[in-house]
Amino acid sequence: MAVEFDGGVVIGADSRTTTGAYIANRVTDKLTRITDHIYCCRSGSAADTQAIADIVAYQLSFYEMELEEPPSVKTAASVFREFCYSYRDSLTAGIICAGWDKRDGGQVYCIPLGGMLVRQPFTIGGSGSTYVYGFVDANYKPDFDKEACVNFVSNTLALAMSRDGSSGGVIRLGIITKDGIERRVIKGKEVPRFFEG
């Protein structure tokens, strides 16, 4: 998931990759760098999303060289959309593109399965997200500051990880501002706990 705040975005993901019910990787990093100020959250097929992210990062590094300025988050999201829409019948990729740029500050763009593109104040994705739509709708406030965003993301992910079998492991967070990314890991006893009946 990703949430905008004044000055940047907070992105977060769990760390579980599964092949059926086997956990192939329990410490996955699903927050992938596109540029220093633009990251993406990958859900769906790991192979598809890694391939797309590699291509988008490559294309944007060229773009940056040509324009001699960092690309905007909107541009990055647009490149993602171009790919995900053109090859929509061959891909299973749910991508959240989020970051910071000078023009529009923190932005979150959602590119779900069919390849549409929409900007949202916050968005959730992946199999575990279905269990937390109620929670995020009830608890989101538009005036969250950085730490409030971090708590919102941590709590949401913890709830999803505790109910969804395909989600789990540790919570990986990224806080992207004009100064780049600050990464955090919440693991073990630090992961928020709720009703466990």
Place this chain on the structure above:
Amino acid sequence: MERTLQPITTGTSVLGVKFDGGVVIAADTLGSYGSLARFRQCQRLMKVNDNIILGAGGDYADYQFLTSVIERKVIDEECLGDGFNLKPKSLYSWLTRVLYNRRSRFDPLWSTYVVGGLQDDDVFLGYVDKLGTAFEAPTIATGYGAYIAQPLLRDHWEKNKGKQTVEEARNLILSCLRILFYRDARSLDKYQIATVTKDGVTIEGPLVLDTSWDIADVIRGYE
């Protein structure tokens, strides 16, 4: 024609291992509804009587059905008052017949059972599944446990030449449960563990597993 087509609420692995003087059985306390971790306080271990413990994986409703039948059996025997108690091998035999007959009617009880107990100073540990497949072994693991835990259980058993204390057996089971929690996407870190010795049956739990996620700090990206 009425027949069971698929399991709905399911339990994952059950582990069992013999030690000097008894047997230990363990299972986590999760009832999964597909990929949803729906019931997180599901008891999957049962004390049948002072000599027998039973653990189950697979469909939970079928387990509840058999549990109530077994409880009635035990009460009926108490009512007879002839001093005779159900023995582990008898229960194991009976379970095999019931499951095989249901399978032969194409209406299986879609669960896997691990029976552990003491009979005339002999330690018993057996496995019965929905096909009516039944066997005894010093170490037993069902579900994902069969792939992940069984090699560890057998290695330990062979190294110790079949002799281990209850603490060693317990620790072995706990380390297997931990690895299963790391690797089985339908598992939980809460579990029950049951022990049978000549002093009777104790079922501990729900307890929580200690886990380590320190390696997560080392990973960045995917290359």
